[in-house]
Amino acid sequence: MNAADLARQLRALLPRGRVLTSAPQLAGYASDGLGFKAWLPDAVVIPADAQELAQFMRGAVALNLPVIMRGAGTSLSGGPVAAQGGVVVHTSGLRAIRHLEANGLWCEVECGVSLQELEQVLLPHGLFYPPDPSSGPVCTLGGNVASNAGGAHCFRYGVTSNYVLGVEALMLDGSLHRFGGPAGGRGPWREDWKRFMIGSEGTLAAFTRFWLRLLPLPEKIWTFRATFADLRATEAAIHALVAHPSAPAAIELLDPRAVAMVESSQMACGLPQGSFMLLVEIDGPAALVDGRVAEVAQLLRDAGSGDVQFSDEAAIRQRLWKARKAAGGLLGQLSPSYVVQDAVIPKRALAEVLQLVYDEADAAGIATVNIFHAGDGNLHPNFLFDARQPDQLEKVERISKRLMQRVVEVGGTLSGEHGIGNDKAAYMPMVFGIVGTRLQLAVAAAFNPAHQLNPLKVFEQRRFCA
């Protein structure tokens, strides 16, 4: 089908929405947060509402092109991109918060609602939705559910799957199904199909709306920042925090290379060179958490930190968070390209795996900084490079492969919260044997047998045959 025919067909399917086909327009949808990998889609459509999205899905099979759902495009794994060409469906038209049931601690939202929009609606009711990926100001709930997003506070609060009560999904045959709902059960189904939907990265269905579980806002939050001279002391602090009854909400780590990056920027905040930085938060009822502050501070000192700062005042807490928050943005300033891995490891293997990252990156001459969710053992090694240099990309891929091999050997997994996308699909055979892969692919076969939805993601075998 030529471009003009495609545009005409799409406009027929979306009389109220938008159809984008010019190269400059498409360029904005060529990549996600994994910016160095780009694929230009054949077209982008922006349905005006859920009804129009349904209309589009009913006609999508006839297009005979891949269909890729996309929220804000902030994912870091090469997920919502047209790796095999096709039509990107941007969900920014589905932004209604349809219902808030404060008494029942749940809400019903459309897939294009951003995390920040939801937060603002919940705040006056004293409620919050806990998953908090760092792209929170812009990322959409659709993307969050698709990638089972996490965030800094999921050590205690858990990831997206812990909060999704129901998913409304549009299949490629045009049928609309509700898996679960405000009650969070199976609904009229024999099986709990929403379990497959959450984290499916747009490969099974197009999501239109969700029912989400909410929690009462914590009354008090204390933030702690501590620096450590070495990893052994940092690990001791992490292990003690994980076992502590105060159940920290967040345990975040910056390695010395990340600290150096922050300190040599305009965002410097006086962290000692060569130090590991831990950022810890405890929250809950004031009467309870206030009584635990001295104990947590002492725990950090006992582990070897001579520099423990903490506060419950918003402005100071913001200052304590500064290095952690700034680090992500600084990565992009340091090199033309970077890739962030998302492995989860048993915490006892932290020193070994981190050393592997350093050794491999140093040997290849690739810069690396590590900023991650230490409480969960969720590593985020960032490799900084120049994708325009072919040998650099190869080096990064080689390091990533060795890292993932070791992660799996120590009992970890490829992704904790970013999803597999096309970035990590090649590593899936490390985790799944032949039988396991067959079971995994059977899920896709049940809902999207031709792999028309988001092909070449999650499993490399998922190729759309037109």
Added chain:
Amino acid sequence: MSPAITHGAERLFDHGLDVVDGTLCLPADAKAAEVRAHIGNHALRFPLWLDGQSSLRDHLNASSHAPASSRFGPYGDNVLGMNWRLPSGELLRLGERVVKTTTGYDWLRFALHSGTRFGRAEDLVLRLRPACDFNGMARLDGSAQALQSCAQSLLHSPWLCWWDSVDWLHASGQCWLRVQWHGRATEAALFEEQLRHLAKIHGCSIALEGLPEAQLDGLPDLVLKTTPERVMALATQMAPHCRRTLAMLHHGLLHLDLGGNEACAMQAHEWAQSLAASLHELGGDWHSRWLPARAPDITESKWIQTLEAALHEA
């Protein structure tokens, strides 16, 4: 370009305790005493018990939630992985030994409560939590209205995330609210003060006690899943006909004790049928360990058959 990665052997979980990560892998037939024995002196616990004499497998077959799910979530959030016996006899690993994963489709949570159609759990990897030295329990009594308003306050309190369970119970003609927590004895007074304060505001009487371990309610005969704002009304409707009724307020779950034996299957079936439509409308459901799962419709049968084909091929 490096060569494609080839499939390794299927990985399996090994039995054992990881005290650093707080995980324990053991047979699915293990009971509470065995879990405790494995944990030994390490300050860890698995909080989702319904019955001390029943195996973990029986728990998973009986319900998706336990009272402590109020704080820790359903079993699906506390069972990290399984060694899963396929219908073909092969053993396969589902899930991970780490606390979060988004690697592939979530077969673990899908299969966990699906009965034996897709296979059977041989071993489970449990997520353990830090253990302290004190189990507290509060019983709040009052009029139906007082309990209703008190329940709302409990659910909207910043303490909600620190109470193991917030339940409405009915037995022997009486109903009451029960709040259980697990913490340090040195902090017990704070919990008690907060609960006394709430009881007073809502005109409820309160009795507080420390327990050697959390109160167990037994395996339910019928489980109904609705929304938190509707669960007390549904519990009130069902309670007069049950030996014991437990409503887990945070998750909108109802555990009904109809006698604890197969003889109650008929009753469970009758109620499940009469309530199914209203539960399904909200995305809720029913489940009974004495009854087969409902038959799938044509659409669902197709999906199930696709999965089964892969399982049997394996």
